[in-house]
Amino acid sequence: MPTTMNLAVNSQNESTSRANWRGYAISATLHAVLLLALAFVVLGESRVETFIVTAKQATARAEPLIAIPLEPAPAPEPQTSEAIELDSPPPKLLLAPIPVDLPGRLASQRLGALSGSGQNVVTVAHAQPVTKTETKSKEKAADAVPSDSRRATFFGSHAYGNNFVFILDASPSMVGARYRRACDELIASLMKLEDSQSFYVLLFSWRTQLMFDGPLASIQFIPATDENVDRFRQWLYAQDVRKNNGTDPRVALDLAERLQPDAVFLLSDGEFNKPPRWNPSMPTRAMPQRSVARLVEMIYETIPLHCIAFEIAACEPGLRALSVLTGGSCRFVPPLRPDADQIFLTKLENQLRQVDPQGTGDSFRAQQTRLTIANWLVEKGFTEEAQDVIGVLADKQLPSRLQRKLESIQGKISQQNDLPHRPMVPLPTSHHADTHNTHPNRSTEMGSGSRAG
Structure with a gap:
């Protein structure tokens, strides 16, 4: 009896062992298949390279660079194009200085800029076409300075x-x-x-x-x-x-x-x-x-x-x-006169131009205006200018009333200049020296005539 029972137990254990090994084999097979499938998926994607950057303290000695010769790129194939003829080249642009008067400057300060110092002139770049005449003239001016x-x-x-x-x-x-x-x-x-x-x-x-x-x-x-x-x-x-x-x-x-x-x-x-x-x-x-x-x-x-x-x-x-x-x-x-004097003379000159545009003093109105302006000038001390204004009347036949006024003005001029009264004559024909002028600094005159400008 004991023998029979041992055989039954051994038979049962053997059956259980076979079942376990069969499960292990199936599981291993499934895992192997999954691993192979995962490997195919991973190996099919792009690989990402990993770089490891290390840093160290620079040494005083630098390693020489290695020159790697590069092959020149092949020359492009020549291309043909149609030629276009131009009637004339486009005009060149020249940056020319434009003098611009600065606002708020005194008239006396302007003389320095105009004498060449350029303190009151601003240079502004302005593009303008260069003409043939300007090109020739500027080349001539540039080459015009001899040694x-x-x-x-x-x-x-x-x-x-x-x-x-x-x-x-x-x-x-x-x-x-x-x-x-x-x-x-x-x-x-x-x-x-x-x-x-x-x-x-x-x-x-x-x-x-x-x-x-x-x-x-x-x-x-x-x-x-x-x-x-x-x-x-x-x-x-x-x-x-x-x-x-x-x-x-x-x-x-x-x-x-x-x-x-x-x-x-x-x-x-x-x-x-x-x-x-x-x-x-x-x-x-x-x-x-x-x-x-x-x-x-x-x-x-x-x-x-x-x-x-x-x-x-x-x-x-x-x-x-x-x-x-x-x-x-x-x-x-610019004129040498102070600004106030110049403004006064300019006003008188404009009045004279309106009445006597040719500067001849032929009409009665022109003669009367000249005598009136000359009298104003004498009262202001401008004896030389007054003499210039009435100078054209010296050889004219004036009405008696105007003649008396002319002689009166001549007397005032002679008195201010400390000269004996003498008939009015044209301006001297030699170099005029203002030795008797009581206003030596006044060297600009009223114009006796006029023109357009």
Whole structure:
């Protein structure tokens, strides 16, 4: 009996053991299949590289860099394109300085800026097309400074070379002290020239006056010797600008260009105007319908034109435009008077221009106005200006009432100047010295005539 029971137990244990091994095998197979599937999924995704960055203290010795030669990229294949012809290249842009007056400046401070210091002038970059004429003139101006720096100066403007032409405004508004101031500066400029340098001078109003009143064939440079300058001085101060009318420099500019100088200086105190009838006394390229600017643009391609705006600020823009066309310079020369005196004289001058625009004193109203203004000037102490205003009446037949008033004003002028009374005569024909003027600092006058500008 015991034997039989042991056999039954062993048989039962063996059956249980087989069942356990079968479960283990199935579980292992399933896990293996799952692991293989997971491995396929993981290995199929992109691998993420991991970098480990380490840091250490830098040593004083640096390791040399290794140069790795790079192969040049292959040249691109040439491409063909259709050529497009342009009629003219696009205009270049030039940054040109524009002088801008600063507000709030005193008139006395402006002189420093205009004398070349530039303290009261602001340079503003302004893009403008460069024309053919401007390019030529600016190249000429840039190359115009020789190594020995032989030059001429006129009211602070400089020009380099050996031959110079000076064109001086001789219109009625330049009469008196204003004309003498311009003449004094011109003589001083000529005296600074060397004997080997040469000059020529032209005066203009509505007519053009040649130096020494010579014929057209006599126009030529003369050396700037002491003898020639002294001879020219005597001729210059002898001119009576009260007989002139208008302001037209076209013929003078034409004649100056024909001399082919190294530079031309042009001084004027007013805006230009044309005579009512065009009748030049000499052949000229200045046509009646051709403006001053058009003439300058046409013939002054290589000669710089340096302009002097003399005592009247209104004439500066027109003169500056001419200088820009030629690559020259432009300067405003302010009057020497104090501001209050200048304002007073300007008002009187404007009144005189309205009544006597030609500056001849022919009409009764013009004569009466001149005597009234001259009397005001004498009362203010401007005896020289009063003399200039009534100077054109010296050779006229005045009504008895106006004649008595004229003689009264002459007596007041003589009394203030401590001179014996004498008949009124035109301005002296030699250099005028204000030895008896009770106001030596007053050197600008009332213009005896007028023109448009």
